[in-house]
Amino acid sequence: MTDTTNTPDRNRRPGRRVGSSNSRALILEAALDQFATTGYGRTSIRSIASAAEVDPSLITHFFGTKEGLLAESLSHLDRLPVRIRAALTRADPDKAETLARTYFGAWEDASLGPRLRALARAAAESPSAATVMREALETHIFTTLEANSTPRQFAHMQVAMSQLFGTAFARYILEIHPLADLGLEELVDHVAPILRSVFAEAESD
Amino acid sequence: MTDTTNTPDRNRRPGRRVGSSNSRALILEAALDQFATTGYGRTSIRSIASAAEVDPSLITHFFGTKEGLLAESLSHLDRLPVRIRAALTRADPDKAETLARTYFGAWEDASLGPRLRALARAAAESPSAATVMREALETHIFTTLEANSTPRQFAHMQVAMSQLFGTAFARYILEIHPLADLGLEELVDHVAPILRSVFAEAESD
Incomplete structure (x- = not known):
């Protein structure tokens, strides 16, 4: 598949090396x-x-x-899955805030935001893209979480992540007001108590 | 726009009345x-x-x-928005369970489920469909809620609905496991405590 013919410019910018x-x-x-x-x-x-x-x-x-x-x-989302997994497994009292700030901060980032919207849209639109998304979540986030929790705790973690995704969908895709008008820290203030209750529920098992 | 020409069969079944x-x-x-x-x-x-x-x-x-x-x-979703609004504004201790069961029950319904998936996909895919969805939520659910709550309580209600939607997306569109494998009542058991904490948070304002 490598191009060894060295053909002159086929609409490529000069100096672009094919296969690099x-x-x-x-x-x-x-x-x-x-x-x-x-x-x-x-x-x-x-x-x-x-x-x-x-x-x-x-x-x-x-x-x-x-x-x-x-x-x-x-896997090219600026290490977002790694940062989410780290926030989810932190043992500190600000875990809920850190997780919410990491996740929504990515949606608000000028470069990451449009990509996350594109990926959410792809997963909604195409069953094969949904499969890809599910497998990526399993590989990058869920496998580690599952290994370190009870089945009930693991289901709770998924509910926490669903909370984050649902809120992102309402805010950044549907643009529902007033959810879409809150500042990032106000949003974190709304969502963190809910995440805390999910974590408390998981720890009580 | 009404058809007064009375042309013979233009690929219509006999007896079908146009405009009925x-x-x-x-x-x-x-x-x-x-x-x-x-x-x-x-x-x-x-x-x-x-x-x-x-x-x-x-x-x-x-x-x-x-x-x-x-x-x-x-507005042809078997009165789902009305049922959700009723569940959200009920003053009874099982409000969280009723809301979760009403919402997820609709996604599991053989006729409503595929429609809800289609509508979620449409809103994710097309900004104009997202606008339609937002306006429908405002008309059928949010206007009543907003009139009967403080701004913070209202934002909390939206967070509760985002929780439901995010979980539905993870379960019925991404089909994430084990979330997708839970029975309806197990799912209600996972989500209701979170909704309860959202309601408690809203009432504490």
């Missing part, structure tokens, strides 16, 4: 941009290749399918 | 079916007309735009 780790990053960047603007269902390998200025075969070489590309892009 | 309340119901039925199977973005007035066996102009006559059709279909 740079192309990989450019492809992921273009994919997330298109998932965010065009929607997952209407984005094609071909349109991503065109935006990243690489050959479509390079994308299939690196990532296999569009689902593979989505899976890979989920 | 029956056509209206058939159009809504076809729209919800297509939103559920094809997705909101890829459904057109023309494809709904074809499935309902009516002229496309009849759909624009009744509902205006595709957004209008979505708005109307939201």
